[in-house]
Amino acid sequence: MGAQTTPPMSRRSWALLLVLCGTIFLEGADVAMLGVAVPTIRADLGLGTGTAAWVMSGYVLGYAGFTLLGGRAADLLGRRRMFLLWLTVFVAFSGLGGFATEGWMLVAARFVTGVAAAFMTPAALSLITTSYPQGPARTRALMIYAGANAAGFSLGLVTGGLLTALGWRWVFFAPVLFAAALLAAALWLVPVDPPRPPRGTGSFDVFGAVTAAGAMLLTAYGVVRFEHGFHGWPLTVAVLAVGALSAVVFVRVERRAARPLVRLGIFRRAAMVRADLGALLFVGSFFGFQFVLTLYLQELRGWSTLQTAFALIAMGVDAVLAPTLTPVLVRRFGNAWVVLGGFVLATLSYGLTLRIGSDWSYAAMFPGLLMTGIAFAFVFGPLTVAATDGVDSSEQGLAGGLLTTCVQFGSAIGISSVTAVYGLAGGDARLGAFRWALTVPLGMALVGLALALYGVYRSRPPKAPSVGDPAPRGRRLAARA
Template identity: 40%
Template sequence: MSLNDASCTFESMTSPTTLKTSTEPPLVSAVHWTRAQWLLLMVVCTVLALDGLDVSMVGVALPSIGQELNLGTDSLQWIVSAYVLGYGSLLLLGGRLADLLGRRRIFLIALSVFAAASLLGGLVDDPAILIATRFIKGLAAAFTAPTGFSIITTNFAEGRERNKALSIFTTFGASGFSLGLVVGGLMTSLSWRWTFLVSVPIAVVVVFLGMKFIPKDKPSAENSGHDIWGAVTLALGMLGLVYTLVSAPEQGWGSVATIAGFAVSIAVLAAFAVIENKVKHPLIRFSILKEGWVARANLSAVGLFGSYLSFQFIVTMYLQSVLGWTPLGMALALLPAGLLVATSAPFADRLIEKFGATQLILTGLTALGLGYVLFLRVGTTPNYVLDILPSVVLLGIGFALAFPSINVQATAGIKDSEQGLAAGLIQTSTQVGAALVLAVTTALVSGHGQAAGTVSAQAMLEQYRPGLILSAAVAIAALLVAAAPSRRRVRT
């Protein structure tokens, strides 16, 4: 693709005053880390993988949970939505508090809470408590995810060393999410409770390893004044916004509750913006969006995750409801995408150095969009190899290229004291994007539903088709945003 900014390598992104020319030799020196650095990386990577596993495993287990606890579809939705609610609403706050209060402290406390909530969720029979544990796990993940990200960016030097660490970190998260479908199928075959309990011993071990291998850090020197009202309005505004998004399909997009929810959330977030522009030490410096590729990376993340999670939502229903596949059979059908993402970790940083993060984002989003479009061909009796597998492979390639590149691009050139903020921004974009596009997808599928009593496979497929079209449209829109020329502003 012949874009003005697509030929820049990552070195030129992190050092914008110097553009790499075609006559310069590529970097070939290997990255050498100490044993302590490798163990530090494995600690934070494992936690991100647990977050990804938790999201996808529970989706496979929902039918079993509903059958055992006698829950309807509306209640089952909240087992998923409660996690998104906690995760998406506090990511920005979690990342910033890690900067202000100490990354190691926040990371270990949040991981301990995650382990306790996982244990409780696997033991209870009360649906309300089960949903509450999912919300608490989402809150905990809202602190561990951006904190783990900023632990990496502050302990690995910017450039090739950080590129490699971030590519491994983000690939662990994506792999956990992708392979969670298979793990969830295996755990559900034993009992749905194991989809909750399997994370507990792993999290406990990682807490002890983290105490040993995560370096102690001091709160940011900028923490000379606590922005209490900024923290309160941000948390309440994001909580209200994500709650409204995930409940809108059930309440109705034009209902009083939905309109009021959006209005109140926007008003609270507007108050947060006013506060941040007036206080001496703001929780979030809005001008960070003008630096480097922060704004573009965040918009790309919205499109990437929004389209991908919505597609997964549709395809799991299609494979089970239309084709009648078992959860494990469905998971195995999607396994190639997860394997492609998982095996890309050793190479992602080299690809970023060679081609530049922007070029890989463009290529990845192109592959995603093509994969979604190809899937529109499926019918009620598809040939897996010819009709489904090409899309699965393209999605694996697209996600493997775009996901780590977006995360590298989002934090390039940002100073250490704001790495948690930058990490929180990009991960908030992924969660809010997922919640928004998934909510619209659910509304489209429901609004396009068939008349009562129509249960043919073809009718169900037509019901899901608008959601497939939306996933493709969102990916293409993200591609256009990533391809648009822009000027960078870099902190000096």
């Protein structure tokens, strides 16, 4: 049998893909630009340290807290409807953030923007997985989607530095113009939701939605509080405990619901669960690594925001490789091997950077930055394919929501953990504290590497039965489990 070829896409299919990928580009750029601008915003508005931290944490809380619900809402209420509605909310509240005159206004705007992203992003991902047939066409679309995500974050670092130089409010206003153009194009290109069979009164699992949102919000808040270290740890433990209890209640509710918000049987898909956990570990290590390097360059080396942004853009190589090289490697070696290669590169990069010195040249940093970007290109796209592959079209929103939830929790865990370790190691721009903080992304990458190795082992084709084998079918079934 010859190699699978990718069928050509129509102009309308390409245009739809660009619009859907534009939303994840927008989301990545929005986060990166704000991360660069926070110090300037803090100085201009006179924000305290806690309030400034919540400008970023508020977005993460809204995003991580509602992504699972957002993904399922796309399945139940219509992907086009959810996508257009929440893209509009994203545009509106991103713009409102630019008019903020008090810290609480900015935090509130960022929280609602995060909630909008939690509904918009899974809807966009499920539109891709249901609009392009499973196989080479969908794989190519998802690789382009992964590249757009990487490009948004990488270019957002530089754009954020440039816009902050003009005035930090442009960090909020500029995305509105881009998002408005996306919204206008989406009204024309996004396919109409298919008619759904009528459901009886009370068919929507309201109690499941409430308990899911509560469990996710509390857990996300507890994770965000990691950055406080031992300060206030009783509250952190209490919040996480209540979040865990809410998750138990949610599971019990879903088991008894006639039409559950989340069909628990979906977690029997071992490949999907491995992909979600792999995404959590990789994204957590990636953002933790990027955060430590940003602190190192600005606090220890005294580099400007713009200098730091241009230095880190080397990691943006993933935006080029994800849609070009990665699909070729996936066709040749398969998802599992490409993901394994990405985790190997990430582990090497973080391990090499542990040697970081107080006077490191950029030439010494560059190999680690480049390997990290290549690792992202090798890992994120294939994991996105694995997390949605084979899932029924009626649950593609749920699968996308689960993946996005893991991505958001991964970024929150990575950043909060390195912040906590940095503080416990002394902080105050000490070289030893940076090195200790870098052990967090290295540890997450090592765990992800072990998971990827297991994924390669499970993806091996079943061994051909020998003559006289009494149970070849049983072994084949076991190998596919």
